[in-house]
Amino acid sequence: MDKLLRKKSNIILFLAPAFILFTVVLFFPICKAFYYSLCNYKTNYPIEFAGVDNYVKLFTKDETMKTALKNSIFFMIFSCVTQLLFGLVLAALLTNIKKGRNLFKNIYYLPCVLSSAALGLLWMFVFTPTLGINKMMESLGIIENYADGPQWLFNTDGFIILPIIVISFVALWQYVGQSMMLYMAQISGISSDIYEAAAIDGCTSTQAFFQITLPLIKPMVATAMSLNAIGSLKFFDLVYNMIPEGFLGNRAHVLATHLYDQAFKFNKLGYGCAIGVVLLIMCLIVTFLINKFVKVESYE
Amino acid sequence: MNVEIDNSVVEKDKNKRKVVHGLIYAFLIILALIYLLPLLWVLLTSLKDDAILMTSPWAFPEHLMFENYSYAWTMGHLGTATLNSFIVCVTTLLVSMIVGSMAAFAIAKLRWKFSKLTLTYFMIGMMIPIHCVLIPLFIQFSSWKLTNSLVGLIIPYVTFSLPITIYIMVGFFESIPNELFEAAVIDGCSVPRMFVHVALPMARTGFMVTGLMSFVSNWNELLLAMVFISKEEVKTLPVSLTKFVGPYHTNYTQMFAAIVIAVIPTIIVYCIFANQIVEGLTAGAVKG
Numbered sequence: 236m237d238k239l240l241r242k243k244s245n246i247i248l249f250l251a252p253a254f255i256l257f258t259v260v261l262f263f264p265i266c267k268a269f270y271y272s273l274c275n276y277k278t279n280y281p282i283e284f285a286g287v288d289n290y291v292k293l294f295t296k297d298e299t300m301k302t303a304l305k306n307s308i309f310f311m312i313f314s315c316v317t318q319l320l321f322g323l324v325l326a327a328l329l330t331n332i333k334k335g336r337n338l339f340k341n342i343y344y345l346p347c348v349l350s351s352a353a354l355g356l357l358w359m360f361v362f363t364p365t366l367g368i369n370k371m372m373e374s375l376g377i378i379e380n381y382a383d384g385p386q387w388l389f390n391t392d393g394f395i396i397l398p399i400i401v402i403s404f405v406a407l408w409q410y411v412g413q414s415m416m417l418y419m420a421q422i423s424g425i426s427s428d429i430y431e432a433a434a435i436d437g438c439t440s441t442q443a444f445f446q447i448t449l450p451l452i453k454p455m456v457a458t459a460m461s462l463n464a465i466g467s468l469k470f471f472d473l474v475y476n477m478i479p480e481g482f483l484g485n486r487a488h489v490l491a492t493h494l495y496d497q498a499f500k501f502n503k504l505g506y507g508c509a510i511g512v513v514l515l516i517m518c519l520i521v522t523f524l525i526n527k528f529v530k531v532e533s534y535e
Numbered sequence: 536m537n538v539e540i541d542n543s544v545v546e547k548d549k550n551k552r553k554v555v556h557g558l559i560y561a562f563l564i565i566l567a568l569i570y571l572l573p574l575l576w577v578l579l580t581s582l583k584d585d586a587i588l589m590t591s592p593w594a595f596p597e598h599l600m601f602e603n604y605s606y607a608w609t610m611g612h613l614g615t616a617t618l619n620s621f622i623v624c625v626t627t628l629l630v631s632m633i634v635g636s637m638a639a640f641a642i643a644k645l646r647w648k649f650s651k652l653t654l655t656y657f658m659i660g661m662m663i664p665i666h667c668v669l670i671p672l673f674i675q676f677s678s679w680k681l682t683n684s685l686v687g688l689i690i691p692y693v694t695f696s697l698p699i700t701i702y703i704m705v706g707f708f709e710s711i712p713n714e715l716f717e718a719a720v721i722d723g724c725s726v727p728r729m730f731v732h733v734a735l736p737m738a739r740t741g742f743m744v745t746g747l748m749s750f751v752s753n754w755n756e757l758l759l760a761m762v763f764i765s766k767e768e769v770k771t772l773p774v775s776l777t778k779f780v781g782p783y784h785t786n787y788t789q790m791f792a793a794i795v796i797a798v799i800p801t802i803i804v805y806c807i808f809a810n811q812i813v814e815g816l817t818a819g820a821v822k823g
Contacts, residue, residue, distance in 0.1 A: 240646045240716075245726040249645065250653070253638035253697055260672065260694040261660055267671035325566075328559050335563075341809045342567045348805050348812060350755040352773035353797040356790065357577050366592045366787070374593070408569070416813055469664045472757045476777060491666055491758070498670050499762055511667040518664055 272512045276505030289509035299485040303493040310467040313403045322414025344412035355476030358405045362387035414459045421455040457529040464521045581791035603792040616775035627692040635700030643708035660698035683766045696749040707741035
């Protein structure tokens with residue numbers, strides 16, 4: 236028995252396909268991305284090693300990179316905070332009701348499985364003045380003419396421009412179901428004995444939520460938060476599909492769209508790789524920080 | 536504990552509870568409307584004609600314009616795109632399940648020194664954003680002439696589905712008692728046969744979960760497909776949708792039809808398998 240399960244040929248046979256694919260399609264390209272990011276590499280030109288030139292340019296000369304960083308970090312903070320709040324509230328409410336819990340849960344989770352590309356188009360229409368919200372406000376008499384309403388996707392004033400804020404709300408709408416689900420999974424794992432004991436001691440359900448539920452789901456807060464943070468740093472589909480190209484100049488860029496433009500529109504492959512590496516490092520740092528500061532030893 | 540409880544206090548408590556429950560339900564229903572109304576709006580609008588959309592975008596359509604769909608399906612190339620998406624997603628699903636469960640079996644049940652280390656190696660894949668490997672992968676695949684082909688999409692999709700598939704399947708295989716395998720060995724069963732006849736049937740739920748997840752995420756994937764594919768004949772659905780973005784299109788209603796075409800398959804899959812999808816995505820996310 237043992238001999239059969241230790242046989243090298245079997246292990247190789249079972250592992251090889253996954254291992255080879257993973258190494259060729261993921262591991263090597265990562266290493267190459269690091270290398271390219273140190274090169275002056277444009278489509279149809281030979282590769283030249285350039286040291287940290289790309290990174291210097293990225294952080295000192297590139298105005299679009301500043302905007303992209305600003306917007307991406309805004310997305311990240313916004314989604315971490317709002318998803319934590321709304322996700323927790325929804326999870327708490329849903330665990331407190333009996334009828335229709337599954338129905339509501341499934342409705343709120345639905346957009347998570349739909350294509351961001353399609354949902355981006357949908358919300359672009361909702362925020363188009365001639366069609367969506369402004370027209371509705373007009374017919375309700377809130378504003379006189381749809382053109383007077385806010386230019387949801389075209390206003391470029393302010394430090395964080397309105398379109399970015401609109402998109403971050405759409406992202407909240409789309410992905411809050413995931414945070415909710417994670418918290419619900421964790422809450423349903425808490426033994427009901429604890430709540431019963433607390434109720435006997437005269438604990439109200441609000442108190443129970445803050446004193447029992449919150450501390451016990453803290454490890455999940457770390458997980459959900461790092462997911463949100465990484466997800467919003469990687470943000471691409473919604474931004475790309477809600478803001479027509481070239482409409483806001485460079486003001487609505489995020490890291491992923493900047494990478495895409497540099498590498499595949501302006502053919503600066505090495506430069507694009509540098510952005511990718513920055514993105515990867517940011518993801519790792521954020522995950523590390525969240526796990527360090529939010530995660531505590533689990534209680535049970 | 537106090538056995539005698541004042542009746543009026545209980546009554547008051549009950550009423551308070553009712554009000555609180557009513558408020559909770561009201562909030563949940565309003566929120567559910569915020570989730571469902573935009574989708575319904577798209578469905579309704581996709582059946583209108585353009586002139587009515589511009590004058591009263593929130594009204595019901597007077598007569599149903601199914602032409603919008605046939606236009607988006609043929610002229611918008613969404614028919615081809617849907618077919619491509621199906622081919623890519625189904626193939627990816629099958630291949631990643633076979634390859635992933637084989638690796639998971641080797642990690643969970645075969646006995647060798649580096650199984651934990653190998654699992655860690657695969658798990659690294661979950662932390663890496665696709666953006667980071669996009670450019671090197673594109674350069675590599677163009678030199679192999681794999682861009683603008685469905686195979687060129689399937690290979691990276693399978694790879695990106697592997698970490699989560701392996702993670703979930705390892706969990707399922709580990710829960711199968713070793714005695715079953717021992718019995719199979721005594722009966723003279725080889726390891727590959729054991730895998731097919733003992734391990735796979737026991738892990739059916741795992742396949743369900745990983746399969747659905749890989750289907751959903753690949754069906755929606757945009758960035759990689761956009762970079763790898765430029766020919767109309769091999770575009771997948773999300774890529775085909777992007778050309779509807781922007782003010783240069785005047786036929787709004789057809790775009791709404793396009794949105795419906797793109798989300799209907801996932802909505803159907805979701806309605807049938809909602810609970811499994813939710814369970815799987817949660818399990819996967821927890822690891823992530």
